[in-house]
Amino acid sequence: MKQPRNIQTSLIVALLILMIAISVLVTAYGYSGGSGIFPRFIGWVFTGLAMAECLVQLKASMSTPATGQISTTSDTDLRRGKVRKEIKGFLWIGVFLVLLYLTGFLIGIPLYIFFFLRLAAGKSYKQCTTIAVVAIASVYILFIELLQYRLFQGTLFGG
């Protein structure tokens, strides 16, 4: 059985989707002629479905406390640990995007692999360096030498 807090989260997600549905519907009314017909139609369907999902989740959240299920401290710790890991995961992707934007693929990829392996996975310097070098060598041989691609150079280097 689902935890009450999970149901509350699902309700928040459903409400968020409803807000998105309403905003895209309102935007669709701003498009003139043929451009707005289909988005308006789908927008109404979307809003209706999102409202139905909100009702389903609201009903579920109202009925759950009656079951008397209480989340334990270890459950809360587990959930917090998971959220912390999720935030970390997204931060690593964010760091990679910043690196790519600033330094391009040929510098960004080895830097990201090296720091991820060292800081997030705790691998040895030797392992981190080897994997980063192998990765960038493969990218270089395949994309630059064989396929003659012009990879993004990064804004710091005129890309």
Added chain:
Amino acid sequence: MFESLLTAVAYLLSDSANLAYLSLGVAVGLLFGIIPGLGGATAIALLLPLTFGMAPEQAIILMGGVMGAVSAGGAVTAILLNTPGTAPNAATCIDGYPLTQQGKAGLAIGAAASASAIGGIFGLFILVLVLPIARTIVLWFGPPAFFMLALLGLTSLTVSSGNMLRGLIAACIGLFIGFVGYDEIGGTARYTGGSDYLWDGFSIVPVLIGLFAIAEMMSLFVKGGSITQVGSQTSIRFTDTIQGIKATLKNYRIVVSGSVIGTLIGAVPGVGGVVASFMSYSFAAQITKENKTFGNGDIRGVIAPESANNAKDGGGLIPTLAFGVPGSAEMAIFLGVLILHGLNPGPTLLIEREDTIYVLILTLLGATILSTGFICVAAFYLVRIAYIDSSILIPSVISVSLLGAYAVQSAIGDVFAAAFFGLLGYLMIRFDYPRITLVIALVLCSLMERNYTQSMIMFQGDWTGFFQDNTAVVLLLFSVAALSISAFRALRKKKA
């Protein structure tokens, strides 16, 4: 016909260079299929300059090798890393990756490779049969039929997604993502927020890479360990691949239905392999009685899209060769290769150069068999990827995925788009919203809207005109049947 076939066989075997070109084409096709974001169109475009000094038949052999192998290669990364090598392999991820997580990667690869081979052979067989009457068949599909075809794809997949309400919500999100960009019919930029990058809308490859590869790597980061949580590398057996081939043969009905869907959709210009593989998947989920395991590692969910994916090549050649109308980007570039070598597609080509057409058909057949054989043998080694420590796999896969997203049109915006869809995909996994319906809605969005508008113009605003088109009516009946069967099953389950 048989005379031309024998001439083509004799030509292929007359020179060892022909077989060398075929092998080179297969090797390049497999490589470009395996690496996300590259695909067959890029491979053909890059090999094009190599064919300048070749005889037309040799150029066809090289390109045929690529076309026959690329989709088989794309299935490997879809199954092992949840990263579709080519866009049409996205449907293979849905059940292929869960099978890898369960330690059944060998089984999935064996099934995918064999289904792909049978589908490919089926598509070519249909091509041989249909070429003389191709014109009539292609003309069956007007705008009303296209609209109904898209509607059928959307409804059948939504009802098979498990949670119908959330499936429909995901489909609406997919449609709105599809609306982003400049609307050619109304002449308005929609949902772009003033961004130049969004003027052309979202490219399908970064979206797929984000929703599947990046989202799954995020999941793996949170979960830890390796992709496969059961068994170890020592438990890998070659017989797993053989079991996969057996599973394909056992589920021959799904292979046949997938191949028919693939060939038919492949023959319709502009629809493409993504629609073919997703429609085949949803059709298999619909016609199967015990369909609860679809989406959680059901081998039939690998067989259905893969058989359609390779069968579409045979279908795609029908309009390309008969009318010079390419069915996909890959076929468009291949058309360029034909014209470059003095082979102008059309009825004349089919009559005057019949032996050359058979060279192409035999090449595709050879490429399909060669690539399948290679993948089946290599599967024993490839599945070891699923046992690699996630801390090494995650940065490598994310790097290759974002590079693949960039490689499609050399746009850094695609890299950010892939990351955004990675976040969306992860949230969809976390809150149990099906990603499949979002993708199929996105793929079908422009097709639906364009053909709906064209139909309404044809009918002068009278929607009852849809019922005057026989093909549209048949497709509509299929949609109604899909919804009715699903509702009937749900009702029966509730009563039980």
